[in-house]
Amino acid sequence: MGAPLPDKWKGFNRGCYDETTDPDEHMDAYTTHMSLYSTDDVVLCRVFLTSLKGGALSWFTKLLPNSIDSVETLVAKFDVQFATSRPHHLTSIALINIRQEKGESLRKFIDRFGKVATSIRNLSPDVAMHHMLTTL
Known part of the structure; x- marks a missing residue:
């Protein structure tokens, strides 16, 4: 925690992670933002807590x-802790159950x-x- 902050450090302003969004997206936003200021593991680990709030900050x-010795360790622990917060990714199988409802316009069906x-x-x-053709 004693590592100096980078020159012109303005903080992480992309929204804090609170366990309700995709942790991978948060980590990508964090590392991209931080790469503008530093690539030093010590700085990245020190500043990471400023990108958290709520239960994530409490965690x-x-x-x-001294349980975090590198960014890789931090990312691994973060990934494990918030794995259940990842969104469920759909596959093409999800399209099989979509049907044009009775009375639904073609435009609304295609939009849905x-x-x-x-x-x-x-x-x-x-x-x-x-x-699409089989569900019409």
Whole structure:
């Protein structure tokens, strides 16, 4: 905790992690923001607590003294602690159950289908089109 802060340090201003959002997204935002100021493990570990609030901050402050020896250790402990906060990732199987409801306009159905389809990582356009045609 005695490590000096980087010159022109303005703090982490991307919103504090509170266990309700994706921990991977928070860690990505944190490391990207911090890389503008420093890549020193000591600084990254020291400043990390400023990116937390609520239960996440409580967890961090209860870590055993000297239990974090590198950013890799910090990330590993953070990943394990907040693994259940990760969002459930959909697969193309989720598209099978989407059906155009009785009385639903084609526009509304396509909008609803599109919202689900865009939330699926690496979804092939061919697979999406196949599912859309079979659900109509």
